[in-house]
Amino acid sequence: MPDQVCPIDLPAPEILARTLSSRLPAFQDIAWTANTGSTNADLLARARSGAGAGKPWLLGTHQQESGRGRAGRPWQNRSGSTLMFSCAFDVHLPATQLAALSPLAGVAACEALRAVAGADARALCMKWPNDVQWHDAKLAGILVETTRNPGRDTGYTVVIGMGVNLADAAELSQALGREVADWTQVQAGTAHAATAADLICASATAWQVAVSTLEREGFDAFRQRFDQVDALAGRRVNVLDKGAILLSGTACGVDEQGRLLVQTPEGATPISVGEISIRRQA
DSSP: OOOOOOOOOOOOHHHHHHHHHHHOTTOSEEEEESOBSOHHHHHHHHHHHTOSSSSOEEEEESOBSSEEOGGGOEEOOOTTTEEEEEEEEEEOOOGGGGGGHHHHHHHHHHHHHHHHHOTTGGGEEEETTTEEEETTEEEEEEEEEEEEOSSSSOOEEEEEEEEEEOSOHHHHHHHHTSOBOOHHHHHTTOSSOOOHHHHHHHHHHHHHHHHHHHHHHOGGGGHHHHHHHBSSTTOEEEEEETTEEEEEEEEEEEOTTSOEEEEETTEEEEEOSSSEEEEEOO
């Protein structure tokens, strides 16, 4: 059995905000609150109003009271059990390329968390479109949303929100009826435990660089990187929509738009980001 480690301690909101500001000089506005409804919703509302400093922005909270997962699923945490934050970036992309931001955010986050984790980091992987897993258990969920900036020819704001389980994996697994991981498992047995600021700064910086790369080079620049973190590669999957199986096949990477490719007898079928979920077959 690996050594147990203490969960990451979340400093007081104002202390964490100051630490992040000193380590993320490229971010124009950084704030951390004791509680809020949803960090994604807060940043989207700010972007739509046209108010505030230039981007990027970062907003985190100790507790979300009306957080959302993919497909609008409600989600709430216990204060201190989850690291929750969102970043907002300006992007200038055709509307048809915005869907690629979702898998891109997952690739960048998984790479960033691997860099922080140290030993056995390759056990961190990404289940398309952007769940970060520890082995086959969900460690972090990511929600990507976009809104058009006010004015003409001003592009979009993309808000990338992530919740990383810091503790309570056993309780969450039992409550949800599926395997859930937390950061204490990732860091078990490591000599140097990461801080909350380490996880936040690594992810925020990775997203900033990835968004810029997507604007310049398109998602093709991420296809090989996706392969390095792909949790589904070569595995049999069901593609479901609202509980109904649409098709079954073998996951075989992504295309140039970031869509998952599922190999069936009829060929490789691209799956778009949306309310479709992917589940491994038994």
